[in-house]
Amino acid sequence: MGTLQAVSGMNDLLPGDGTTARWQRLEADFRAVCSRYGFAEVRTPLCESLELFQRGVGETTDIVEKEMYTFKDRGDRTLALRPEGTASAVRAALEHRVLDREPVVRWSYLGAMFRAERPAKGRYRQFHQVGAEIYGDASAAADAEVIDLATSFLASLGITQCTVRLNSLGGPDARARYRDALVAYFTPHRDALSPDSASRLERNPLRILDSKDPRDQPLKAAAPSILDSLGDEDRAHFELLQQYLRALGVPFEVTPSLVRGLDYYTRTVFEIVDTSGSLGAQDTLCGGGRYDALFTELGSHAPVPAIGFAMGIERLLLAAPQPEAPKPFRVAVVAAAKSHETPVLAAALALAKELRANGVTATVDTRFGSMKSQMRRADDLGSTVVLVLGGNEVANGTVTMKRMATGEQQSLPRAESIHTLATEALGAR
């Protein structure tokens, strides 16, 4: 029988090369930045009813039309692995009536998302997002804070070569006017459009602007600008947002062709793209925007304004510099005993346990081979200190402590060694 492999586009993260540690640091950074901005973490299930994404993300989006993992469960319900986090978080906020208790909610999340896209560098079928959302605040100041949170987080990762692209899609009236303008513009050129875009001309012409198909590019470039369709209030909101961003020192580029690939956006939309070139074609680090109609779309009686963003963790890690991780402080306990000398081996296990209870990272090579092989293993693991325990030490209540960097060795009482190492471990943190 052949060996089995992970599903194409779904990756393992291995600890040996430091990958898991990089992920953990990024996740910790995200949680820290979010908490400074007053966002609290929500966790929702990995799968939901298919209907949530059909209604939430939009029937004519690429995600819903082509990319979702859907299946029937044993109760014949049609479910989907979540392709994004926004619809699920809104569903949870509505289901638990969160806005009845708090007028404004700031939520963050991180976790796996699933889209059956063609795998490439920076594009996977199981990928991971960090995201943040604000519910119950229609102000341009909320938009500014969300974008500022996103750029602060990127800065905390050391990602400096990136650009914020900003646009406004307006409210429902502006969208309707713009839709008509696009239909009028594209219809005479229908035959020159890609088949996908031609089929979207009546159903959802805005999607044509999101097409990556080379056949659509010349027509897209000369298409009317959404900014000409904005009403006065949309325009005032967009102007105010730009003023706030300037005050916060967040540089941005107004990009009238930016429409984003999901249907729920109203007014503000934005993306942050990597400009270092390290990501190739998949250079969008962050996508977000306002979605003031999604709550009602998903069954809310009262409208709830909302805005948020999500970023792909894999892409962030491709774009972020990789500083040398500091060498952790670790202690190895080595038993100077033969394999049948159970009391000494047990004492070694107990010593490691006590070190750990005192906040020290401690290992024991539980295969208990020769002293030489235990010492070699301690060295391979990058141990800072080795504690050697033999029959005499156990009898006297002492240990032999060896510092790996200098080779310096001393015998000291067991309790004192634990105290010393606990203090050093604390200092190394």
Ligand code: HAM
């Ligand atoms: P999105 O633009 O579909 O927006 O995805 C956001 C980010 O997720 C992208 O910019 C990219 O970094 C990452 N991403 C998306 N697909 C993949 C993939 N196949 N492989 C790797 N990374 C990927 C949303 O998901 C919205 N829910 C964002 C949002 C939140 N809008 C408002 N609130």
